[in-house]
Amino acid sequence: MKTMFLATLFAAILTSGVALAQANPPAVAEDFKPSVLNQPGQEYPQVNSQGYARFRIEAPQADSVRVSLGLGGRGGTRLTKSADGFFTGTTAGPMDEGFHYYHLTVDGGKFNDPGTLNYYGSTRWESGIEIPAHDQDFYALKDVPHGHVQQVLFPSRSTNTSRRAFVYTPPGYEKNTKTKYPVLYLQHGWGEDETAWSNQGRANLIMDNMIAEGKVKPFIIVMNYGMTNVIKPGAPGGLRSFKIEPFQTVLVDELIPYIDANFRTLANPSNRAMAGLSMGGFETHAITLNKPGVFGYYGLMSGGVYTPEEIKDRSKVKLIFLSSGSKENPDRVRKAATDLKAAGFHAVSYVSEGTAHEFQTWRRSLRELAPLLFRN
């Protein structure tokens, strides 16, 4: 499992989020607009209709400012200083659609772009930029009834603290006081935390929109921090010592009972799903196999596959969902789903076209997974 995860992580690092430059690239369209993830009133960074990103950073006495995104030298975009003290520059090519993390290197030091909001990834709060996607409507903020996202602090005896999680309750949850709901436990990836699925992933808006369209049966989503040890920044080796048991104890023995006691849940395996992206997929894989009676629906998003042989008690498994970006290794999830179906499982694979090991793949994966849940 560790080897598979590290291989996926490498793939993510190698696919920089920027498409390959073409032999004769088209002219850069001068229709740049502020990224929707900018801080209030900030004009930069900007994005154009082709997916190019343009940056502008004030640092009058600096010698060098580099952005970690783009095709430029040494894995980023080197900005050029103007007489007004601002460094500016545009990526050498269009970026993949969707959300990207990045940071600046200013005279050798790593800082965030003061123009953007920050998102927790790579074990630090990073700058974020959003490249408008052709299908962005499904995660847009619309004039529909909205669910709530609540921060809960649940007691954890095993780690001797109150731990934070976020809970999405669907529109109507407060008014339909007799209704009980199924629950999806949805995990982030390595270096991220329990804020990722609503901040970067827009899981709440995806659900609000699909519920408004009648495509999804309303359910609760619980987003929890997937590690119990503090990862030192810049030390992915922390994964080598990662053990599933401490997190499994927090999730299964502490969080699920808290959620079932404090929310109106249908507290049984037929109404409980677990899914996760990347590392969260590997966690889902391990915990669903270790604890076959807890969850009825399994989802791995860019996070490995199941083989028919490793599932001991197949009567408990109502759905296996496997997804990947087309720029990852999509044939692996397709083949795994085919093998699972041949062995009699209800298995579905999904490949996100034109995306890599990034959040656009996982937003789409949630959109594909949600309608399949809690149907039988």
Place this chain on the structure above:
Amino acid sequence: MKTMFLATLFAAILTSGVALAQANPPAVAEDFKPSVLNQPGQEYPQVNSQGYARFRIEAPQADSVRVSLGLGGRGGTRLTKSADGFFTGTTAGPMDEGFHYYHLTVDGGKFNDPGTLNYYGSTRWESGIEIPAHDQDFYALKDVPHGHVQQVLFPSRSTNTSRRAFVYTPPGYEKNTKTKYPVLYLQHGWGEDETAWSNQGRANLIMDNMIAEGKVKPFIIVMNYGMTNVIKPGAPGGLRSFKIEPFQTVLVDELIPYIDANFRTLANPSNRAMAGLSMGGFETHAITLNKPGVFGYYGLMSGGVYTPEEIKDRSKVKLIFLSSGSKENPDRVRKAATDLKAAGFHAVSYVSEGTAHEFQTWRRSLRELAPLLFRN
């Protein structure tokens, strides 16, 4: 009102959060520890037992790194570069207890400290540092039942969008399904937003702790964004054109009905309070006077005073709470409370000792206000 607010803002800018240097300062104690607001695994910034802060920033090719906090030249602390590429430095004096915003200036550009979490203030996400306070127990995360803080997106016809607010529900809210609760509408200050009271203010932990001790009757807190226009960073002049009516419409005509429809509230003026800090206090003052039938309890924290004459319908007012840091103008709230009491109002003043126009004043103000609410 505008003049008063701007005067308070100036006072806040002039009191830098660092106590005056003494003639013979004591030696700096070498017991520095990471600030509790650092990002996971980050060792710097650090704070010692006397309240000094120490910073360490990596920027190998930079010429100059300055921290906006401290007594050093030009309103901050200038860091010194070492051969290892890190800039380090310690504030020239102890800082006031509690939370402080700050940022770095790296070769003339304004960036956040990559070691800390960010907090929205001054119309931007800024670095935050926490100086341990002698009374920090009241806002500590403890092993007590915890309320939830939920993000709601409520429809706003007047601004034609879904607006975000945060709602604190007390411990037991989900289980006590027959109980209805009073509501405090609690506003942030200028340049902050609806995240401030739970992130910087720890309003949820203050409530959890006081409820656990039986000092406070459980109530709901609603934290809403107090402006309807986007403030351009660095342009406090935006306040000159600030009008209360658009925000008043959002609060009174849109948010309150949403809260009353979606939460189990006691929907009447005897069970509805409004309070705010700084600009949020001036908003509270204006809206409670404009709409005398909506709120029964008024709280201004470092945000002006009421005079007996300006309150038209005194039968509606159950409590007036006025507070200030001792480093602001504490006599003003004391005198105003005395005048209000002489005129027959139930008025209470509170002065936070040793603090300025900063969040420690307002955390303590909430601690003092909460037990007085919804008592009659």
